[in-house]
Amino acid sequence: MLSSFPRASLLPGPTPLEHMVRASLHAGHPQLWVKRDDCMPLAFGGNKVRNLEFWLGQALERDCDLLVIAGAAASNQVRLTAAAAARLGLECLVLYAGPDSSLTHSNRLLTEMMGARIQSLGNVDEADREKLARQVVADQAAVGRRPYLVGDPVVGALGYVRAAQELHEQAGAAGLDLRHIILPGSMGITEAGMILGAAMLDLPWAFHLISVEYEAADLEVRIKTILASLCRLTEFSPMHDMLGRVRIHMDQLGAGYGRPTKASMQASYLFAQLEALVLEQTYVAKTFSGLLSCVARGDIPGDEAACIVHTGGTPAIFGPGVAGSPESVSPTG
Numbered sequence: 001m002l003s004s005f006p007r008a009s010l011l012p013g014p015t016p017l018e019h020m021v022r023a024s025l026h027a028g029h030p031q032l033w034v035k036r037d038d039c040m041p042l043a044f045g046g047n048k049v050r051n052l053e054f055w056l057g058q059a060l061e062r063d064c065d066l067l068v069i070a071g072a073a074a075s076n077q078v079r080l081t082a083a084a085a086a087r088l089g090l091e092c093l094v095l096y097a098g099p100d101s102s103l104t105h106s107n108r109l110l111t112e113m114m115g116a117r118i119q120s121l122g123n124v125d126e127a128d129r130e131k132l133a134r135q136v137v138a139d140q141a142a143v144g145r146r147p148y149l150v151g152d153p154v155v156g157a158l159g160y161v162r163a164a165q166e167l168h169e170q171a172g173a174a175g176l177d178l179r180h181i182i183l184p185g186s187m188g189i190t191e192a193g194m195i196l197g198a199a200m201l202d203l204p205w206a207f208h209l210i211s212v213e214y215e216a217a218d219l220e221v222r223i224k225t226i227l228a229s230l231c232r233l234t235e236f237s238p239m240h241d242m243l244g245r246v247r248i249h250m251d252q253l254g255a256g257y258g259r260p261t262k263a264s265m266q267a268s269y270l271f272a273q274l275e276a277l278v279l280e281q282t283y284v285a286k287t288f289s290g291l292l293s294c295v296a297r298g299d300i301p302g303d304e305a306a307c308i309v310h311t312g313g314t315p316a317i318f319g320p321g322v323a324g325s326p327e328s329v330s331p332t333g
Contacts, residue, residue: 001161002158002162002234005054005057006057007054008053008057008059008088009053010040010056010084010087011042011053012041014170015035015036017035017170018034020032020033020274022274022275023270023275026274027291027292028302029295029302032295033176034275034277034308035163037050037163037310037311042080043079043082043114044315045314046076047160047190047309047312048076048077048081050163051156051159051190052081054158055152056088059150060088064146064147065145065146065147066090066091066148067081067084067091067092068092068095068136068140068147068149068150069081069082069092069150070095070097070132071095071097072098073105073107074107074108074316076312076313077150078094078096078111081150082094082110093119094116094119095121095132095136097121097128097132098123105316119136133149134149153188154229154230157190157196157230158233159193160189160190160191160193161194161196161197161200161234163197164193164194164196164203165197167181167307168198168201171305176305178205179204179304179305180205180207180300180306180307181205181206181309182208182210182307183207183311184212184283184284184287184311185249186212186214187213187222191207192227195223195227195243195246196230196236198245200234200236202239205245206245206247207245208290208291209249210252210291211250211252211253212282212283212286212287213253213256219248223246227242247299249294251293252286252293257282258282260281260285261286261289263289263293264285265285268280268285277310280314280317281316281317284312294306
């Protein structure tokens with residue numbers, strides 16, 4: 001489906017599609033499935049690996065010799081960029097922005113282990129971080145390097161266009177009439193890719209985006225913007241409004257991005273005890289909690305199969321106070 005776009009192979013094959021049998025019984029819905037994008041061999045895996053296949057494909061096609069990536073110390077994208085660079089034998093320059101309190105985050109430790117060269121941008125906001133990163137790229141080019149700035153959302157979203165096809169093929173092989181897809185609602189890259197992939201394959205999927213970062217209007221704008229550029233890039237003309245099958249749920253955001261809620265902490269223990277799934281608190285636990293809420297409200301009817309995408313981020317659990325306490329969790333039965 002995307003054969004004309006360069007791609008660096010970082011995944012040996014499809015990630016697992018698993019029926020959450022015990023969680024389905026607990027929720028009173030017989031067909032709850034999980035797409036295990038946390039199960040990848042590259043440095044604990046996660047959704048950014050799929051983005052990186054296309055980012056690095058473009059970088060290799062351009063004969064780049066240096067990957068430049070900017071982000072916070074907690075960034076999964078930074079960790080996996082450093083890992084992909086190590087795998088492919090490329091140099092990686094990481095530009096960390098944010099408070100010094102995050103210097104010991106598990107993702108930063110892994111990034112250092114992968115051999116990335118690290119430079120601090122200071123405690124700057126996202127807009128200034130991007131400006132500074134582009135200046136670093138220009139400076140590196142001026143001294144004869146061939147740098148590639150990782151992070152173009154449209155190119156990265158191609159990874160989840162491809163993932164939609166992968167999931168569709170797995171569901172078909174399992175005889176599963178999949179109807180609902182549950183995703184974290186965040187930067188829009190994963191979301192837009194999956195939505196476009198479903199549209200290109202003319203799939204009857206309804207999307208439930210559990211916001212973990214933005215208000216609904218802001219998230220919708222982000223996704224619309226990426227989708228419009230994706231359509232131009234792939235020369236795809238949708239036959240219907242792709243956002244007509246998308247619903248954004250705001251009930252799990254709580255106090256905001258990166259702030260666990262009682263429901264997300266309960267979800268992390270519940271799915272660990274029922275399905276041995278490891279859920280970090282910034283993205284994944286809130287999304288799984290949102291799945292349970294969607295089922296309880298009837299947003300996902302009991303006779304329609306649903307799949308939640310586990311987007312990874314596992315190293316984030318190895319830190320103080322990130323998972324709450326089991327005393328706050330109701331018995332699982």
